[in-house]
Amino acid sequence: MMHVRVRYAIMPLLALLLAACGSAAGPASTAERQHDGARVNPTPNGKGPVMPRYSKSGYDITPWTDEQIAAVRARLTPAQAKIAFDAATEAPFCGLYTDTTEPGIYVSVVSGLPLFRSTAKFHSGSGWASFFEPFDPDHVIERADRSHGMVRTEILDARSGAHLGHVFDDGPPPTGKRYCLNSDALAFIPASQSLPPESRPVAAETAYFAGGCFWGVEDHFARLPGVIDAVSGYMGGHTANPTYQDVCGDETGHAETVKVVYDPARMTYADLLKAFFAMHDPTTVDRQGPDVGTQYRSVIFAATPEQAAEARAYIERLQAAGQYGKRRIVTQVEMAPTFYEAEAYHQDYHAKHGGSCRL
Secondary structure (H helix, E strand, C coil): CCCCCCCCCCCCHHHHHHHHCCCCCCCCCCCCCCECCCCCCCCHHHCCCCCCCECCCCCECCCCCHHHHHHHHCCCCHHHHHHHHHCCCCCCCCCCCCCCCCCEEEEECCCCCEEEEHHHEECCCCCCEEECCCCCHHHEEEEEECHHHCCEEEEEECCCCCEEEEEECCCCCCCCCEEEECHHHEEEEECCCCCCHHHCCCCCEEEEEEECCHHHHHHHHHCCCCEEEEEEEEECCCCCCCCHHHHHCCCCCCEEEEEEEECCCCCCHHHHHHHHHHHCCCCCCCEECCEECHHHCEEEEECCHHHHHHHHHHHHHHHHCCCCCCCCCCCEEEECCCCEECCHHHCCHHHHHCCCCCC
Protein backbone atom coordinates (compact mmCIF):
# COMPACT_ATOMS: atom_id res chain seq x y z
CA MET A 1 0.00 0.00 0.00
CA MET A 2 1.29 3.43 -0.89
CA HIS A 3 1.10 7.10 -0.11
CA VAL A 4 2.82 9.77 -2.24
CA ARG A 5 2.51 13.51 -2.54
CA VAL A 6 1.19 14.76 -5.87
CA ARG A 7 3.76 17.18 -7.33
CA TYR A 8 2.29 17.62 -10.78
CA ALA A 9 -1.10 18.71 -11.99
CA ILE A 10 -1.49 15.70 -14.30
CA MET A 11 -0.79 12.13 -13.17
CA PRO A 12 -1.59 8.81 -14.79
CA LEU A 13 -4.57 6.94 -13.32
CA LEU A 14 -2.28 4.23 -12.00
CA ALA A 15 -0.25 6.76 -10.04
CA LEU A 16 -3.43 8.14 -8.50
CA LEU A 17 -4.41 4.70 -7.30
CA LEU A 18 -0.95 4.15 -5.85
CA ALA A 19 -1.15 7.45 -4.02
CA ALA A 20 -4.41 6.44 -2.39
CA CYS A 21 -3.18 3.32 -0.70
CA GLY A 22 -1.53 0.61 -2.75
CA SER A 23 -0.88 -1.12 -5.99
CA ALA A 24 -3.53 -3.50 -7.25
CA ALA A 25 -1.13 -4.91 -9.81
CA GLY A 26 0.19 -7.52 -7.39
CA PRO A 27 3.32 -7.80 -5.25
CA ALA A 28 6.61 -6.23 -6.18
CA SER A 29 9.45 -8.54 -7.07
CA THR A 30 11.94 -9.64 -4.43
CA ALA A 31 14.41 -7.15 -5.82
CA GLU A 32 11.85 -4.34 -5.59
CA ARG A 33 10.76 -5.05 -2.02
CA GLN A 34 13.23 -3.90 0.62
CA HIS A 35 12.40 -3.87 4.32
CA ASP A 36 14.16 -3.07 7.56
CA GLY A 37 14.33 -6.51 9.14
CA ALA A 38 12.43 -9.70 8.41
CA ARG A 39 8.92 -9.19 7.07
CA VAL A 40 7.29 -12.59 7.49
CA ASN A 41 7.72 -14.70 10.64
CA PRO A 42 9.83 -12.40 12.87
CA THR A 43 11.52 -15.26 14.75
CA PRO A 44 15.32 -15.63 14.91
CA ASN A 45 16.09 -16.99 11.44
CA GLY A 46 12.46 -18.13 11.31
CA LYS A 47 13.37 -21.18 13.40
CA GLY A 48 13.82 -22.41 16.93
CA PRO A 49 12.19 -21.44 20.22
CA VAL A 50 11.62 -17.80 21.07
CA MET A 51 10.90 -15.99 24.31
CA PRO A 52 7.14 -15.85 24.88
CA ARG A 53 5.77 -12.35 24.36
CA TYR A 54 2.52 -10.81 25.57
CA SER A 55 0.74 -7.62 24.64
CA LYS A 56 -0.39 -4.98 27.09
CA SER A 57 -3.95 -6.23 26.68
CA GLY A 58 -2.91 -9.75 27.70
CA TYR A 59 -2.66 -11.57 24.36
CA ASP A 60 0.01 -14.10 23.47
CA ILE A 61 1.97 -12.48 20.64
CA THR A 62 4.86 -14.91 20.63
CA PRO A 63 6.14 -15.02 17.02
CA TRP A 64 4.93 -18.13 15.25
CA THR A 65 7.23 -20.83 13.98
CA ASP A 66 7.44 -21.85 10.33
CA GLU A 67 5.46 -24.97 11.19
CA GLN A 68 2.60 -22.97 12.72
CA ILE A 69 2.44 -20.68 9.71
CA ALA A 70 2.50 -23.60 7.26
CA ALA A 71 -0.41 -25.27 9.06
CA VAL A 72 -2.59 -22.16 8.74
CA ARG A 73 -1.45 -21.26 5.23
CA ALA A 74 -3.00 -24.45 3.91
CA ARG A 75 -6.52 -23.22 4.77
CA LEU A 76 -6.17 -19.72 3.26
CA THR A 77 -7.58 -18.80 -0.12
CA PRO A 78 -5.03 -18.01 -2.86
CA ALA A 79 -5.86 -14.28 -2.54
CA GLN A 80 -5.40 -14.32 1.24
CA ALA A 81 -2.09 -16.19 1.01
CA LYS A 82 -0.79 -13.84 -1.68
CA ILE A 83 -1.47 -10.80 0.49
CA ALA A 84 -0.24 -12.37 3.72
CA PHE A 85 2.99 -13.89 2.45
CA ASP A 86 3.78 -12.07 -0.82
CA ALA A 87 2.62 -8.61 0.30
CA ALA A 88 0.18 -8.30 -2.60
CA THR A 89 -2.52 -5.63 -2.53
CA GLU A 90 -6.13 -6.16 -3.49
CA ALA A 91 -7.81 -3.87 -6.04
CA PRO A 92 -9.26 -0.65 -4.58
CA PHE A 93 -12.97 -0.47 -3.75
CA CYS A 94 -13.23 -4.26 -4.08
CA GLY A 95 -12.47 -5.41 -0.54
CA LEU A 96 -15.16 -7.07 1.56
CA TYR A 97 -14.59 -4.69 4.50
CA THR A 98 -13.89 -1.43 2.69
CA ASP A 99 -17.13 0.24 3.76
CA THR A 100 -18.54 -2.00 6.51
CA THR A 101 -19.90 -0.38 9.68
CA GLU A 102 -21.21 -3.33 11.73
CA PRO A 103 -19.95 -3.38 15.36
CA GLY A 104 -17.26 -5.94 16.05
CA ILE A 105 -13.56 -6.74 15.89
CA TYR A 106 -11.30 -7.26 12.90
CA VAL A 107 -8.73 -10.00 13.45
CA SER A 108 -5.84 -11.36 11.43
CA VAL A 109 -7.08 -13.91 8.92
CA VAL A 110 -3.84 -15.82 9.52
CA SER A 111 -3.44 -15.90 13.32
CA GLY A 112 -6.77 -14.65 14.67
CA LEU A 113 -5.03 -11.89 16.66
CA PRO A 114 -7.38 -8.90 17.19
CA LEU A 115 -6.11 -5.98 15.11
CA PHE A 116 -8.77 -3.25 14.96
CA ARG A 117 -12.12 -2.41 16.51
CA SER A 118 -15.03 -1.26 14.39
CA THR A 119 -15.17 1.89 16.55
CA ALA A 120 -11.81 2.93 15.08
CA LYS A 121 -12.95 2.42 11.48
CA PHE A 122 -13.61 5.39 9.19
CA HIS A 123 -14.37 6.05 5.54
CA SER A 124 -11.15 7.38 4.01
CA GLY A 125 -12.22 7.32 0.38
CA SER A 126 -9.00 5.48 -0.46
CA GLY A 127 -10.71 2.28 -1.57
CA TRP A 128 -9.39 0.18 1.30
CA ALA A 129 -10.57 -0.49 4.85
CA SER A 130 -9.19 2.28 7.08
CA PHE A 131 -8.75 2.62 10.85
CA PHE A 132 -7.28 5.39 13.01
CA GLU A 133 -5.86 3.18 15.79
CA PRO A 134 -5.11 -0.52 16.41
CA PHE A 135 -6.81 -2.78 18.94
CA ASP A 136 -3.47 -2.86 20.78
CA PRO A 137 -0.26 -1.26 19.43
CA ASP A 138 1.61 -4.42 20.39
CA HIS A 139 -0.49 -6.41 17.90
CA VAL A 140 0.77 -4.53 14.86
CA ILE A 141 4.41 -4.46 13.77
CA GLU A 142 5.58 -1.48 11.76
CA ARG A 143 8.41 -1.90 9.24
CA ALA A 144 10.01 0.36 6.65
CA ASP A 145 9.05 -0.67 3.10
CA ARG A 146 11.16 0.68 0.26
CA SER A 147 9.39 -1.01 -2.62
CA HIS A 148 8.09 0.87 -5.68
CA GLY A 149 10.77 3.54 -5.34
CA MET A 150 9.42 5.12 -2.16
CA VAL A 151 9.62 4.68 1.61
CA ARG A 152 6.41 3.70 3.39
CA THR A 153 5.54 2.01 6.66
CA GLU A 154 4.28 -1.53 6.27
CA ILE A 155 2.13 -3.10 9.00
CA LEU A 156 2.27 -6.78 9.95
CA ASP A 157 0.44 -9.18 12.23
CA ALA A 158 2.69 -9.36 15.32
CA ARG A 159 1.92 -13.03 15.89
CA SER A 160 2.37 -14.50 12.39
CA GLY A 161 4.30 -11.76 10.63
CA ALA A 162 1.66 -11.71 7.86
CA HIS A 163 1.40 -8.58 5.70
CA LEU A 164 -1.65 -6.42 6.46
CA GLY A 165 -1.17 -3.14 4.61
CA HIS A 166 0.44 0.22 5.42
CA VAL A 167 0.01 3.11 7.85
CA PHE A 168 0.10 6.80 6.94
CA ASP A 169 0.07 10.12 8.78
CA ASP A 170 -3.07 11.50 7.13
CA GLY A 171 -5.79 10.06 9.33
CA PRO A 172 -8.40 11.74 11.54
CA PRO A 173 -8.08 12.79 15.20
CA PRO A 174 -7.21 11.76 17.78
CA THR A 175 -4.27 9.80 16.33
CA GLY A 176 -3.84 11.38 12.92
CA LYS A 177 -3.07 7.90 11.58
CA ARG A 178 -4.62 5.96 8.70
CA TYR A 179 -4.08 2.23 8.94
CA CYS A 180 -4.86 1.06 5.42
CA LEU A 181 -5.84 -2.62 5.35
CA ASN A 182 -6.45 -5.27 2.73
CA SER A 183 -9.79 -6.91 3.46
CA ASP A 184 -8.32 -10.30 2.59
CA ALA A 185 -5.84 -9.83 5.46
CA LEU A 186 -8.75 -9.67 7.89
CA ALA A 187 -11.57 -11.72 9.35
CA PHE A 188 -14.50 -9.96 11.03
CA ILE A 189 -16.11 -11.12 14.26
CA PRO A 190 -19.43 -9.34 14.95
CA ALA A 191 -20.00 -7.98 18.45
CA SER A 192 -22.93 -10.40 18.81
CA GLN A 193 -20.62 -13.42 18.52
CA SER A 194 -18.13 -14.86 20.99
CA LEU A 195 -14.45 -14.60 20.13
CA PRO A 196 -12.84 -17.88 19.05
CA PRO A 197 -10.00 -19.21 21.25
CA GLU A 198 -7.25 -17.78 19.04
CA SER A 199 -8.77 -14.30 19.36
CA ARG A 200 -9.06 -14.28 23.15
CA PRO A 201 -6.53 -12.99 25.69
CA VAL A 202 -4.54 -15.45 27.75
CA ALA A 203 -6.42 -17.07 30.66
CA ALA A 204 -3.89 -15.58 33.07
CA GLU A 205 -3.42 -16.30 36.78
CA THR A 206 -1.94 -14.09 39.49
CA ALA A 207 0.58 -14.65 42.27
CA TYR A 208 2.17 -12.33 44.86
CA PHE A 209 5.69 -12.47 46.27
CA ALA A 210 7.62 -10.27 48.73
CA GLY A 211 11.34 -10.82 49.08
CA GLY A 212 13.18 -7.58 49.69
CA CYS A 213 13.37 -4.53 47.44
CA PHE A 214 10.60 -4.87 44.88
CA TRP A 215 12.79 -3.37 42.13
CA GLY A 216 14.88 -6.52 42.00
CA VAL A 217 12.06 -9.00 42.58
CA GLU A 218 9.98 -7.41 39.83
CA ASP A 219 12.95 -7.37 37.46
CA HIS A 220 13.65 -11.07 37.99
CA PHE A 221 10.05 -12.16 37.51
CA ALA A 222 9.58 -9.96 34.45
CA ARG A 223 12.38 -11.85 32.69
CA LEU A 224 10.77 -15.27 33.10
CA PRO A 225 9.17 -16.89 30.04
CA GLY A 226 5.44 -17.07 30.61
CA VAL A 227 5.22 -14.01 32.86
CA ILE A 228 2.82 -11.53 31.29
CA ASP A 229 3.34 -8.70 33.76
CA ALA A 230 5.15 -7.95 37.01
CA VAL A 231 4.00 -4.98 39.09
CA SER A 232 5.59 -3.49 42.21
CA GLY A 233 3.32 -2.69 45.14
CA TYR A 234 2.50 -3.13 48.80
CA MET A 235 0.65 -5.86 50.70
CA GLY A 236 0.10 -7.17 54.21
CA GLY A 237 -0.28 -3.92 56.12
CA HIS A 238 -3.02 -2.18 58.07
CA THR A 239 -3.17 1.13 56.20
CA ALA A 240 -5.21 1.69 53.04
CA ASN A 241 -3.51 3.22 50.01
CA PRO A 242 -0.03 3.46 51.51
CA THR A 243 2.67 5.55 49.87
CA TYR A 244 6.31 4.59 49.56
CA GLN A 245 7.16 7.06 52.32
CA ASP A 246 4.55 5.43 54.59
CA VAL A 247 5.95 1.96 53.98
CA CYS A 248 9.54 3.09 54.40
CA GLY A 249 8.63 4.43 57.83
CA ASP A 250 8.16 0.77 58.84
CA GLU A 251 4.88 1.65 60.58
CA THR A 252 2.18 0.45 58.16
CA GLY A 253 3.08 -3.24 58.24
CA HIS A 254 3.24 -3.55 54.47
CA ALA A 255 5.82 -5.56 52.61
CA GLU A 256 7.25 -4.49 49.27
CA THR A 257 5.46 -7.00 47.05
CA VAL A 258 5.40 -7.92 43.38
CA LYS A 259 2.18 -8.92 41.65
CA VAL A 260 3.00 -11.54 39.01
CA VAL A 261 0.50 -12.15 36.20
CA TYR A 262 1.43 -15.31 34.34
CA ASP A 263 0.33 -17.68 31.62
CA PRO A 264 -0.29 -21.09 33.24
CA ALA A 265 0.09 -22.73 29.82
CA ARG A 266 3.76 -21.69 29.80
CA MET A 267 4.64 -21.15 33.46
CA THR A 268 3.37 -23.08 36.47
CA TYR A 269 3.02 -21.83 40.03
CA ALA A 270 5.74 -24.34 40.98
CA ASP A 271 8.03 -22.61 38.48
CA LEU A 272 7.34 -19.28 40.14
CA LEU A 273 8.09 -20.70 43.58
CA LYS A 274 11.39 -22.11 42.35
CA ALA A 275 12.34 -18.74 40.85
CA PHE A 276 11.31 -16.84 43.99
CA PHE A 277 13.52 -18.87 46.29
CA ALA A 278 16.40 -18.57 43.84
CA MET A 279 16.20 -14.76 43.68
CA HIS A 280 16.32 -13.94 47.38
CA ASP A 281 17.53 -15.25 50.73
CA PRO A 282 14.53 -16.77 52.58
CA THR A 283 16.49 -17.31 55.80
CA THR A 284 16.93 -13.69 56.93
CA VAL A 285 14.25 -12.09 59.08
CA ASP A 286 13.02 -8.69 57.92
CA ARG A 287 15.96 -8.02 55.66
CA GLN A 288 17.61 -8.69 52.32
CA GLY A 289 21.27 -7.76 52.24
CA PRO A 290 21.64 -4.12 53.31
CA ASP A 291 17.87 -3.51 53.26
CA VAL A 292 16.48 -3.88 56.79
CA GLY A 293 12.89 -3.54 57.99
CA THR A 294 9.61 -5.44 58.03
CA GLN A 295 8.85 -4.12 54.54
CA TYR A 296 11.68 -6.36 53.28
CA ARG A 297 10.42 -9.56 54.89
CA SER A 298 10.02 -12.77 52.88
CA VAL A 299 6.33 -13.50 52.26
CA ILE A 300 4.24 -15.46 49.79
CA PHE A 301 0.75 -13.99 49.54
CA ALA A 302 -1.34 -16.83 48.14
CA ALA A 303 -4.16 -15.86 45.77
CA THR A 304 -5.96 -19.18 46.36
CA PRO A 305 -5.97 -21.92 49.01
CA GLU A 306 -4.32 -24.18 46.43
CA GLN A 307 -1.43 -21.76 46.05
CA ALA A 308 -1.04 -21.58 49.85
CA ALA A 309 -0.89 -25.37 50.16
CA GLU A 310 1.59 -25.67 47.31
CA ALA A 311 3.81 -22.93 48.76
CA ARG A 312 3.90 -24.50 52.22
CA ALA A 313 4.67 -27.94 50.78
CA TYR A 314 7.46 -26.46 48.66
CA ILE A 315 9.02 -24.79 51.71
CA GLU A 316 8.87 -28.04 53.65
CA ARG A 317 10.66 -29.87 50.84
CA LEU A 318 13.38 -27.22 50.67
CA GLN A 319 13.92 -27.33 54.41
CA ALA A 320 13.99 -31.14 54.52
CA ALA A 321 16.47 -31.27 51.65
CA GLY A 322 18.89 -29.05 53.55
CA GLN A 323 18.85 -26.52 50.76
CA TYR A 324 20.05 -23.81 53.16
CA GLY A 325 22.12 -25.94 55.50
CA LYS A 326 21.19 -25.41 59.13
CA ARG A 327 19.52 -22.10 58.45
CA ARG A 328 15.74 -22.02 58.88
CA ILE A 329 13.49 -20.76 56.11
CA VAL A 330 11.52 -17.84 57.56
CA THR A 331 9.29 -17.18 54.54
CA GLN A 332 5.70 -16.63 55.63
CA VAL A 333 2.71 -17.90 53.66
CA GLU A 334 -0.47 -15.85 53.99
CA MET A 335 -3.67 -15.47 52.05
CA ALA A 336 -3.42 -12.42 49.82
CA PRO A 337 -4.96 -9.22 51.20
CA THR A 338 -5.46 -6.08 49.08
CA PHE A 339 -2.63 -5.27 46.70
CA TYR A 340 -1.75 -1.59 46.39
CA GLU A 341 0.19 -0.70 43.27
CA ALA A 342 3.32 1.34 43.96
CA GLU A 343 4.03 4.74 42.48
CA ALA A 344 4.79 4.93 38.74
CA TYR A 345 8.49 5.70 39.25
CA HIS A 346 8.93 2.31 40.96
CA GLN A 347 7.55 0.31 38.03
CA ASP A 348 10.10 -1.34 35.71
CA TYR A 349 12.82 0.48 37.62
CA HIS A 350 15.77 -1.64 36.51
CA ALA A 351 14.46 -1.89 32.96
CA LYS A 352 14.38 1.91 32.82
CA HIS A 353 17.55 2.73 34.74
CA GLY A 354 19.73 -0.37 34.49
CA GLY A 355 21.29 -2.24 37.37
CA SER A 356 20.01 -5.30 39.17
CA CYS A 357 19.51 -6.77 42.64
CA ARG A 358 21.16 -10.14 43.21
CA LEU A 359 22.31 -12.20 46.17
